[in-house]
Amino acid sequence: MIEVRGVTKEYGEVVAVRDVSLEIGRGELTVLIGPSGCGKSTLIRTINRMIEPTEGTVEIDGVDVRESRVEELRRGIGYVIQTVGLFPHFSVRENIATVPRLLGWERERTERRVMELLDMMGLHRSFADKRPRELSGGEAQRVGVARALAADPPILLMDEPFGAVDPQNRARLQEEFYSIQKRLKKTVVFVTHDVEEAVRLADRIALMRAGRVVQYTTPERFILEPAEAFVSEFLGIEYPLRLLGRHSVADCYRKDAAPGDTPGPGQAVPMDTPTREALSLLVASGQKRLDVVDSDGRVVGTFDFESVLGLLGGGPGGEG
Amino acid sequence: MTDSPLDKVTMLGVLLFGFALAVPAFVTYRPSRIVRGEPLSALESAGPAFWALVALLLVMALAATSRGSVLRGMPTALVGAVAAATVVWVVGLAAQGLVTSEAPYARVSLSAGFWLALFGAYLVVVGGLRGYGGAGSAALSVGIMPLASVAVMLVAGHLDDLSIMREFFNRRGSFLSELSTHVTLSFSAVGAGTVIGLILAFVIFRYVATERYLFFFVNLFQTIPTLSFLGLLMAPLAFLAARYAFLRGFGISAIGWAPAFIVLFAYTLLPVTSNALAGFRIVEPRVLEAARGMGMTGNQVFWRIQLPLALPVIVSGVRTALTQAIGNTILAGLIGGGGMGTIIFLGLAQAAPDLILLGTIPVVILALVADYAMKGLSEMLSRSLLRGSQ
Ligand SMILES: Nc1ncnc2c1ncn2[C@@H]1O[C@H](COP(=O)(O)OP(=O)(O)OP(=O)(O)O)[C@@H](O)[C@H]1O
Ligand SMILES: [Mg+2]
Numbered sequence: 269m270i271e272v273r274g275v276t277k278e279y280g281e282v283v284a285v286r287d288v289s290l291e292i293g294r295g296e297l298t299v300l301i302g303p304s305g306c307g308k309s310t311l312i313r314t315i316n317r318m319i320e321p322t323e324g325t326v327e328i329d330g331v332d333v334r335e336s337r338v339e340e341l342r343r344g345i346g347y348v349i350q351t352v353g354l355f356p357h358f359s360v361r362e363n364i365a366t367v368p369r370l371l372g373w374e375r376e377r378t379e380r381r382v383m384e385l386l387d388m389m390g391l392h393r394s395f396a397d398k399r400p401r402e403l404s405g406g407e408a409q410r411v412g413v414a415r416a417l418a419a420d421p422p423i424l425l426m427d428e429p430f431g432a433v434d435p436q437n438r439a440r441l442q443e444e445f446y447s448i449q450k451r452l453k454k455t456v457v458f459v460t461h462d463v464e465e466a467v468r469l470a471d472r473i474a475l476m477r478a479g480r481v482v483q484y485t486t487p488e489r490f491i492l493e494p495a496e497a498f499v500s501e502f503l504g505i506e507y508p509l510r511l512l513g514r515h516s517v518a519d520c521y522r523k524d525a526a527p528g529d530t531p532g533p534g535q536a537v538p539m540d541t542p543t544r545e546a547l548s549l550l551v552a553s554g555q556k557r558l559d560v561v562d563s564d565g566r567v568v569g570t571f572d573f574e575s576v577l578g579l580l581g582g583g584p585g586g587e588g
Numbered sequence: 589m590t591d592s593p594l595d596k597v598t599m600l601g602v603l604l605f606g607f608a609l610a611v612p613a614f615v616t617y618r619p620s621r622i623v624r625g626e627p628l629s630a631l632e633s634a635g636p637a638f639w640a641l642v643a644l645l646l647v648m649a650l651a652a653t654s655r656g657s658v659l660r661g662m663p664t665a666l667v668g669a670v671a672a673a674t675v676v677w678v679v680g681l682a683a684q685g686l687v688t689s690e691a692p693y694a695r696v697s698l699s700a701g702f703w704l705a706l707f708g709a710y711l712v713v714v715g716g717l718r719g720y721g722g723a724g725s726a727a728l729s730v731g732i733m734p735l736a737s738v739a740v741m742l743v744a745g746h747l748d749d750l751s752i753m754r755e756f757f758n759r760r761g762s763f764l765s766e767l768s769t770h771v772t773l774s775f776s777a778v779g780a781g782t783v784i785g786l787i788l789a790f791v792i793f794r795y796v797a798t799e800r801y802l803f804f805f806v807n808l809f810q811t812i813p814t815l816s817f818l819g820l821l822m823a824p825l826a827f828l829a830a831r832y833a834f835l836r837g838f839g840i841s842a843i844g845w846a847p848a849f850i851v852l853f854a855y856t857l858l859p860v861t862s863n864a865l866a867g868f869r870i871v872e873p874r875v876l877e878a879a880r881g882m883g884m885t886g887n888q889v890f891w892r893i894q895l896p897l898a899l900p901v902i903v904s905g906v907r908t909a910l911t912q913a914i915g916n917t918i919l920a921g922l923i924g925g926g927g928m929g930t931i932i933f934l935g936l937a938q939a940a941p942d943l944i945l946l947g948t949i950p951v952v953i954l955a956l957v958a959d960y961a962m963k964g965l966s967e968m969l970s971r972s973l974l975r976g977s978q
Contacts, residue, residue, distance in 0.1 A: 318881055356897065
């Protein structure tokens with residue numbers, strides 16, 4: 269668990285981060301979001317002491333980060349920087365192996381790990397011998413993430429890790445990272461200024477503005493209880509719809525079918541349809557309700573506007 | 589360059605070459621070393637071999653003016669290289685023809701025509717290589733070909749009747765020892781300067797506040813003219829040597845190798861320090877951020893990231909320093925420090941141009957070779973650091 273307590277960072281007159289306190293649960297993915305210059309990078313970098321706060325403390329599992337040697341602390345925290353920053357004179361293999369080498373791993377173990385990470389990131393193993401120059405933006409980002417994961421650190425700090433890729437690749441990287449994270453269950457602090465990305469990945473979101481955390485809660489609660497007008501303004505009018513993308517029909521349909529029911533004359537939706545799509549189908553059908561069917565085509569319940577409202581109104585907190 | 593019908597450099601080379609064949613002084617003939625010379629044209633001195641030069645001139649002219657691509661580029665460069673080698677061969681023949689058993693003490697010196705022809709051929713090579721589109725190993729072999737031919741001619745004794753070779757045979761022993769002194773002096777001074785320059789760059793890099801003071805000295809050395817620098821060192825070195833016997837034991841005195849070494853060393857500092865510093869500083873901030881963020885210590889960041897990335901730039905600084913030092917080492921000859929300067933200044937004192945040449949040519953070749961080798965090293969480093977696997 270990461271505990272940020274009253275952290276302030278001043279640069280002369282500029283207050284980059286102002287009295288921020290956050291508790292980040294183990295195995296959770298917390299997104300820091302906010303407009304450019306609001307202090308996201310500054311805040312995330314106080315965790316691995318790339319920046320020393322002017323005031324306040326950061327604790328990891330109850331231990332002040334200042335208590336360990338700074339290099340040791342950093343070797344135990346995966347770090348993906350905003351601008352990738354691969355070492356241009358190292359091969360992809362050497363880039364990924366950076367921290368294992370600092371930790372003095374054996375050659376074979378390091379090599380196995382490099383291959384494992386290339387597989388995990390969906391990069392062909394032959395990439396190991398390439399240089400960063402020879403990679404596309406998306407490939408470089410993957411290598412950046414692989415490098416951060418190399419020594420299997422429990423904590424991952426990611427500062428706009430997918431910032432430098434085009435929207436399509438970005439969505440793919442997000443999906444891949446999401447499924448990796450579901451498996452690895454790292455404690456992740458993830459910086460972005462893209463609401464869509466935040467909604468896709470976050471267990472919790474900390475919305476920042478001018479150095480302060482305006483609100484820190486689950487993505488759903490931002491709709492129910494926005495802390496101030498800025499919240500709805502920043503998240504945008506389509507935020508509720510984006511939120512539906514996190515759920516499937518299975519999370520919200522009404523189980524009101526009697527055993528043996530067959531689909532009515534209208535359209536039916538499979539249970540694993542994303543809610544956003546199901547809503548779209550509902551609107552298109554011109555009806556008030558749709559039958560929900562399971563994988564065998566049996567009717568199991570009803571999907572209607574109330575299911576959607578139930579979901580946004582503080583229903584089950586995410587599918588993961 | 590490639591698509592213009594006429595390459596200006598090649599054309600100029602051809603014109604110079606043609607002109608050189610016509611000038612009255614291709615070589616200078618003297619019945620003995622001390623007598624006034626008499627100029628001889630290429631036709632007068634070389635006899636039938638003259639027509640080989642004319643033939644080459646025609647081929648080069650054709651290559652330079654042809655619009656077709658066949659004779660452009662590499663072939664042109666090759667013809668130029670052959671022409672350069674042939675010029676040397678012809679001058680050897682001329683000397684053999686002029687120094688006969690009736691006139692065994694006759695001297696045949698290289699004159700304006702010879703040098704012009706050589707320079708013209710060189711320009712044709714350069715122009716051809718430009719048309720060919722750059723350097724690379726092919727260009728290197730074209731450059732080496734005439735040098736290798738001359739080496740063969742030297743070994744085979746083809747050039748032995750030239751006055752410059754006579755001078756060489758007269759002082760073969762001292763020539764070789766001065767050459768080795770020259771190499772030792774320039775390389776050791778640059779070596780020491782590189783080590784200290786790197787340390788200075790590191791200190792400045794780590795402690796920015798020192799930049800003004802350290803660079804003040806490094807720049808100061810560079811602004812003192814070489815000769816004045818040597819003069820300035822005399823008094824303090826004489827004092828030190830008189831005061832401390834162990835310094836005398838090292839051979840340190842107001843004249844000799846010590847002041848030369850110090851001057852050469854001091855001149856190395858600026859190019860090495862400033863290049864190394866620039867090299868350390870061009871490493872992108874994000875790369876440094878990543879290195880520190882991964883948990884590298886300050887030393888690890890320096891040795892694993894900054895130094896390797898700066899290496900090509902550092903090598904190019906050493907290259908500047910080395911080429912400069914090889915030339916400057918000539919001045920060591922003025923103060924008894926040895927080196928090719930000893931031969932050159934002797935030649936000046938005796939008004940013997942061939943002796944001066946004998947001292948100069950090796951220095952020029954040495955500087956060119958060192959320059960080319962360092963350039964290659966620097967390019968190889970940056971290529972292998974940034975691209976290519978392994
Ligand atoms: N080294 C520094 N010196 C002075 N001011 C700084 C420094 N680093 C950051 N700041 C300022 O602190 C504020 C927060 O910067 P920070 O990099 O944390 O923003 P950010 O939220 O990450 O922005 P972005 O989304 O553009 O990356 C900005 O106003 C910035 O100008
Ligand atoms: Mg930032």
